[in-house]
Amino acid sequence: MTAIAPAILPPSTSAAYFGHEVCRSQPAARRSLFITSYSTRLERVSSPENLSVAARLADAPSVRDTILAAAAAAHGLPGTDPRAMTHSWLFTGPPGAGRALAAQAFAAALMCPAEPGRGCGTCETCRGILGPEPRHTDLVFIRPEGLTIGVDGVRDMIRDAATRPTVAPWRVVIYDKADRLTDSAANSLLKTVEEPSSTTVLILCAPSTAPEDFSQTLRSRCRHLYIPAPTVDQIVEDLVAEGASPADARLAAVTSLRNVGRARQLVQNTDAQRRRTMAINLAEDIFHGSGAFVAASRLITNVTNEAKTINEAKNAKEDEEIAMAFGAGAKGKGAAKVQSEIKKEIKKREPARRSRQKRTQYDLLDTALVDLMGIYRDALMLKVGAAVEATHPDFSGLAGDLAARVSEEGLVAAQNAIVLCRERLLVNLDPTMALNGLVGRLRIACRAR
Ligand SMILES: [Zn+2]
Incomplete structure (x- = not known):
């Protein structure tokens, strides 16, 4: 040959x-x-500080509707269906689709004091939660860095989830990369996921296009929300707005x-x-x-x-x-x-x-x-x-x-x-x-x- x-x-x-x-x-x-962690379309480039949760999720309408219905129900807003809200969630989707940012948006909608159940996007709470390094007294954002996460790695989270919020109506615990949990770590989380404190919302995020890859026992105890990948055109639009040439942006969108x-x-x-x-x-x-x-x-x-x-x-x-x-x-x-x-x-x-x-x-x-x-x-x-x-x-x-x-x-x-x-x-x-x-x-x- x-x-x-x-x-x-x-x-x-x-x-x-x-x-x-x-x-x-x-x-x-x-x-x-x-560059080396994550980022997504859900964070619009033009003026990210001023966009409400609804506007940030505009590119993913199914995600936006589910999250906002849940947050509105959590606050008992008129005309909402209480069944839209639950305490334990599993967000999956292909790598780079924006699972963690969707979780942050959900947290902002739940915790925003200016527009409870909606998330104004401009108040201090919203900006802290929606920022690149999410922060708020009642938000626990965990992004593990090891190859796998054992029982030790979830102990703090179990304690955090059992604690009552201090200023916001909800304590929100976001666990990114939950696919790295070992079986024993997943098992130690079962009780927390099954019966979280009445003021805690737990969001597990896992990069997966097939939720069946994720711990069956945990999955069956969470409400599942799929975060779809953005379209090529959405990515091109974002990258061009950030200064890339349209040709580079398109190639990068397709090849990634x-x-x-x-x-x-x-x-x-x-x-x-x-x-x-x-x-x-x-x-x-x-x-x-x-x-x-x-x-x-x-x-x-x-x-x-x-x-x-x-x-x-x-x-x-x-x-x-x-x-x-x-x-x-x-x-x-x-x-x-x-x-x-x-x-x-x-x-x-x-x-x-x-x-x-x-x-x-x-x-x-x-x-x-x-x-x-x-x-x-x-x-x-x-x-x-x-x-x-x-x-x-x-x-x-x-x-x-x-x-x-x-x-x-x-x-x-x-x-x-x-x-x-x-x-x-x-x-x-x-x-x-x-x-x-x-x-x-x-x-x-x-x-x-
Ligand atoms: Zn706000």
């Missing part, structure tokens, strides 16, 4: 397409806001599979663009003998370094907060003791930090694998003549070559190999072993021998 000519695929293809000008034109404050956070990262972050190119190019590299293993190991190094950079910044910020909390800068007798307390506290965080590093690395690698899967999917669509939009329109040359050289079964097998690799990474297999296995399977699937 002849190798695919590398000439058709300059490594800079997508970086050039995405254009660095866009990055420079971004207002600095917006550029870093949600309508994940707003990921799309935004692609138009703004050249490292993310480079990683995407590396991942997609693996489909070509596998035709070049050992070159594919080298490319895979380069991808792992890139991901590991990026995860380190992200977490070093987080660690430094935490160190600073710890030092502040312990009263660093003290002089005299107490100074040495304070320093040793600070050191001890930082050391205590080490296991959590290692777990966070692993999770970041996993997330970045998983995104790369989803990118790689997209090129085999594009090739398969071409092969069977399906008239669907390509996942990677800027790599149509590679998709065409794969379609010409690899059988239909081979393209399916390649995608299955990627699914298997993602699963193996999730159960904590060493990334090098997982990716070497993947390269081997891709070579067999594509008969690259």
Whole structure:
């Protein structure tokens, strides 16, 4: 089998397409806001501070109607149906659809003193709850960072959920990434979810398109609300409003599979663009003998370094907060003791930090694998003549070559190999072993021998 000519695929293809000008034109404050975590259409760009909850959810009418009906019923507004409200909720939806922001909007509608049951969007309560770092005395917002969450990780939340609100009529507990709960953690939450305090609303958020993936026992005790992914046009509109070119915005929307956070990262972050190119190019590299293993190991190094950079910044910020909390800068007798307390506290965080590093690395690698899967999917669509939009329109040359050289079964097998690799990474297999296995399977699937 002849190798695919590398000439058709300059490594800079997508970086050039995405254009660095866009990055420079971004207002600095917006550029870093949600790059590595999440963000969504539910936060309108024009004047986010002034929009009511209804306006913020305008792009997702089914979500808006459910949330506002529930909040209105919770406040007993005239003409509302009390059955619209319940205490335990599960918000699911594809990654980047805005589950957490929908939960924040719900909290604002419940807690807003200016327009109870509606959420004015302008009062101090609303602005605190709807901001990038949600805050309010009676709001508990938890976004865990480890690979999985055990019983220890939910203990505080159980206590918080049992506490009465202090100023707002409701205490709202939002648990993002609840899909990371271990079975035992999920079980320890059962009672809280089943019979929460009468003044508590619990919202579990899980990135999933199939709610059956989520703990069956918890799911059956919650009311489920699906947060759909935004349309390509909605994402393009948002990214263009933030300064991206329409072409970049459209490519990012399509290639991110309508994940707003990921799309935004692609138009703004050249490292993310480079990683995407590396991942997609693996489909070509596998035709070049050992070159594919080298490319895979380069991808792992890139991901590991990026995860380190992200977490070093987080660690430094935490160190600073710890030092502040312990009263660093003290002089005299107490100074040495304070320093040793600070050191001890930082050391205590080490296991959590290692777990966070692993999770970041996993997330970045998983995104790369989803990118790689997209090129085999594009090739398969071409092969069977399906008239669907390509996942990677800027790599149509590679998709065409794969379609010409690899059988239909081979393209399916390649995608299955990627699914298997993602699963193996999730159960904590060493990334090098997982990716070497993947390269081997891709070579067999594509008969690259
Ligand atoms: Zn308000």
